[in-house]
Amino acid sequence: MSHRISLTRYLVEQQREHGRIPPELRLLLEIVARACKRIAISVNKGALGEVLGSAESENVQGEVQKKLDIIANEVLIDANEWGGHLAAMASEEMENIHVVPNRYPQGEYLLMFDPLDGSSNIDVNVSIGTIFSVLKKPNDDPKAIEPVSEQDFMQAGSQQVAAGYCVYGPQTTLVLTVGDGVAMFTLDREQGSWVMTADQVSIPEDTKEFAINMSNMRHWDQPVKRYVDECLAGKDGVRGKDFNMRWIASMVADVHRILTRGGVFMYPWDKREPNKPGKLRLMYEANPMSWLIEQAGGAATNGRQRILDIKPTELHQRVSVVLGSKNEVERITAYHLEADAAQ
Numbered sequence: 001m002s003h004r005i006s007l008t009r010y011l012v013e014q015q016r017e018h019g020r021i022p023p024e025l026r027l028l029l030e031i032v033a034r035a036c037k038r039i040a041i042s043v044n045k046g047a048l049g050e051v052l053g054s055a056e057s058e059n060v061q062g063e064v065q066k067k068l069d070i071i072a073n074e075v076l077i078d079a080n081e082w083g084g085h086l087a088a089m090a091s092e093e094m095e096n097i098h099v100v101p102n103r104y105p106q107g108e109y110l111l112m113f114d115p116l117d118g119s120s121n122i123d124v125n126v127s128i129g130t131i132f133s134v135l136k137k138p139n140d141d142p143k144a145i146e147p148v149s150e151q152d153f154m155q156a157g158s159q160q161v162a163a164g165y166c167v168y169g170p171q172t173t174l175v176l177t178v179g180d181g182v183a184m185f186t187l188d189r190e191q192g193s194w195v196m197t198a199d200q201v202s203i204p205e206d207t208k209e210f211a212i213n214m215s216n217m218r219h220w221d222q223p224v225k226r227y228v229d230e231c232l233a234g235k236d237g238v239r240g241k242d243f244n245m246r247w248i249a250s251m252v253a254d255v256h257r258i259l260t261r262g263g264v265f266m267y268p269w270d271k272r273e274p275n276k277p278g279k280l281r282l283m284y285e286a287n288p289m290s291w292l293i294e295q296a297g298g299a300a301t302n303g304r305q306r307i308l309d310i311k312p313t314e315l316h317q318r319v320s321v322v323l324g325s326k327n328e329v330e331r332i333t334a335y336h337l338e339a340d341a342a343q
């Protein structure tokens with residue numbers, strides 16, 4: 001008999017024994033997990049379900065939407081809006097926040113998501129995912145007349161009360177933190193349930209593996225170039241060891257590898273669009289991933305500052321990202337600060 005526990009049991013223990021989450025947050029996370037199961041079904045159908053390819057639309061960031069971007073977004077909204085635990089949702093695929101319609105009960109939480117991460121990998125059958133983050137509405141007094149607004153979402157990542165992702169890969173795995181370490185749950189398709197397959201995940205402080213889109217090399221800033229050059233010099237250079245490189249182009253899959261065996265991931269600012277702080281989105285990608293990485297003993301910065309300390313000013317704000325094994329992230333951050341000091 002297996003002694004593995006289910007996601008439901010884990011969440012109930014987090015609520016009852018550790019007092020870490022209230023029942024409303026537990027139920028909200030159950031709903032998100034159920035939505036991920038539905039998305040996994042669509043992902044797995046692929047061409048059979050006619051879910052591959054582009055939709056004829058663009059999202060607010062001017063990116064062409066894939067059919068699955070839209071399907072996953074709808075699944076998350078449909079699953080969550082009537083549950084009674086949320087005040088509003090925000091998504092990479094929607095320009096404005098989605099306020100829970102007043103025909104449904106209102107809750108005190110705010111849910112943010114990147115419904116389908118790694119869209120360029122959908123059609124080629126490579127791992128993709130869903131990333132989510134939960135905040136509490138700042139004014140949760142039920143008598144308050146203030147309606148929920150976009151401003152309520154402008155909270156630093158350190159305020160998150162839950163964050164996670166689901167990776168649709170060879171296995172479908174849900175990875176979660178409620179501030180008590182990182183736990184992983186694999187979807188058992190026969191049982192239809194999420195079964196815990198790792199708890200208190202820990203990232204080694206050192207690594208020999210880096211992840212960055214090398215095709216952007218000529219556009220990078222000097223500190224990033226310096227770090228990657230030193231990795232490439234391997235045993236013959238200052239690092240005195242050879243490095244390996246991986247780039248999946250789905251942040252979920254790259255972060256999942258790092259949570260599993262260590263490594264460092266970078267999507268830095270570059271000179272192609274100097275006014276854009278980075279490619280990745282703070283609220284739907286960087287914040288949830290940074291909290292998971294920190295909860296597993298790693299670190300996450302924008303090259304200069306801890307990502308979780310950044311106070312957002314816009315819903316779709318972008319950010320430069322360096323995350324993973326602690327000593328590597330500290331090294332890259334130090335290179336940026338040294339370069340700034342020399343200017």
Ligand SMILES: O=P(O)(O)OC[C@H]1O[C@](O)(COP(=O)(O)O)[C@@H](O)[C@@H]1O
Pocket residue numbers: 092114116117118119120213249250251252267
């Ligand atoms: O194609 P590039 O420039 O290497 O970018 C890859 C990055 O873009 C992303 O795909 C952005 O996510 P979306 O698919 O949600 O837009 C990340 O998951 C990934 O790390």
Ligand SMILES: [Mg+2]
Pocket residue numbers: 114116117118251285
């Ligand atoms: Mg994404």
Ligand SMILES: [Mg+2]
Pocket residue numbers: 069092114115116117118119
């Ligand atoms: Mg996306």
